[in-house]
Amino acid sequence: MKDEVEFSCTSCGRCCHDLKLPLSVSEAKNWLERGGEIGVICDLMPWVDEPDPADKVSLRKKSLSFQARSGLLSVRVNPVLVAHYEGACPHLLSDFRCGQYDLRPLACRIYPAEVNPLQVLDPSSKLCPEDAWQSKDFIPLIDHGVRNAIEAMNELAALEVSAKANLCRLLSIKSAALANQGYVLHHFDRLTCMNALSELFELMLAGLLVPDQSDWSVITHRSETVDDLKSVGASFAHVHLKSPNQSLELPNLTYIGFEI
Ligand code: SF4
Numbered sequence: 001m002k003d004e005v006e007f008s009c010t011s012c013g014r015c016c017h018d019l020k021l022p023l024s025v026s027e028a029k030n031w032l033e034r035g036g037e038i039g040v041i042c043d044l045m046p047w048v049d050e051p052d053p054a055d056k057v058s059l060r061k062k063s064l065s066f067q068a069r070s071g072l073l074s075v076r077v078n079p080v081l082v083a084h085y086e087g088a089c090p091h092l093l094s095d096f097r098c099g100q101y102d103l104r105p106l107a108c109r110i111y112p113a114e115v116n117p118l119q120v121l122d123p124s125s126k127l128c129p130e131d132a133w134q135s136k137d138f139i140p141l142i143d144h145g146v147r148n149a150i151e152a153m154n155e156l157a158a159l160e161v162s163a164k165a166n167l168c169r170l171l172s173i174k175s176a177a178l179a180n181q182g183y184v185l186h187h188f189d190r191l192t193c194m195n196a197l198s199e200l201f202e203l204m205l206a207g208l209l210v211p212d213q214s215d216w217s218v219i220t221h222r223s224e225t226v227d228d229l230k231s232v233g234a235s236f237a238h239v240h241l242k243s244p245n246q247s248l249e250l251p252n253l254t255y256i257g258f259e260i
């Protein structure tokens with residue numbers, strides 16, 4: 001990522017709408033305690049061979065995921081805790097300032113910079129208006145605070161993989177989309193999430209986190225993928241979308257399938 005990219009936030013508020021805002025485990029607990037809602041986004045990838053030590057992309061994927069199985073297939077599951085909202089974030093004030101600025105999650109402190117150090121920043125992929133990248137008052141996009149937030153978010157994401165695997169178990173989450181084909185958002189009422197997180201913190205404090213033992217089901221909307229999954233003995237569910245990039249609502253989960 002280029003550190004010299006310059007930027008001036010216009011306070012347009014676009015990045016505070018229609019959220020799937022990644023949260024650490026402790027941020028998720030704080031978010032719930034302040035009246036918000038959370039969900040868990042899951043995708044998975046087949047994982048038969050270990051990556052080459054020079055393959056930084058695969059090593060990063062490995063560091064953010066946990067070992068699991070789907071039927072006879074060895075997979076890695078990538079769980080991401082998110083605050084999810086259609087429309088405005090509940091903390092967004094009418095003048096588009098953040099109502100919990102000092103407590104806002106790391107992801108809010110980083111945007112529009114990239115969290116993934118392997119990802120090159122592309123301003124056209126961001127929600128910010130053009131003048132945010134052209135202002136006369138611009139400042140370096142990645143200052144000391146943003147750099148610290150990026151490091152903290154990456155460190156926590158890798159450190160908390162086992163905790164998130166246990167949270168999936170406590171919430172009986174065992175379905176995911178195939179990475180790059182879509183994702184599954186698992187959502188529950190606030191009380192269910194709060195109880196599961198409280199239990200998770202007790203397990204963490206007692207050092208009682210356990211490895212995943214679920215049989216993960218791969219949800220897919222692609223017939224070709226169904227054939228592939230059958231051929232390797234994976235567990236799967238074939239869902240039908242009216243068109244790709246559409247979502248399908250099932251009890252406690254939303255499946256979004258990408259157009260490929
Ligand atoms: S917490 Fe604040 S900065 Fe983050 S999305 Fe909500 S309003 Fe925006």
Ligand code: SF4
Nearest residue numbers: 009010012013015128
């Ligand atoms: S979308 Fe960009 S310019 Fe608009 S409030 Fe968010 S960071 Fe600032």
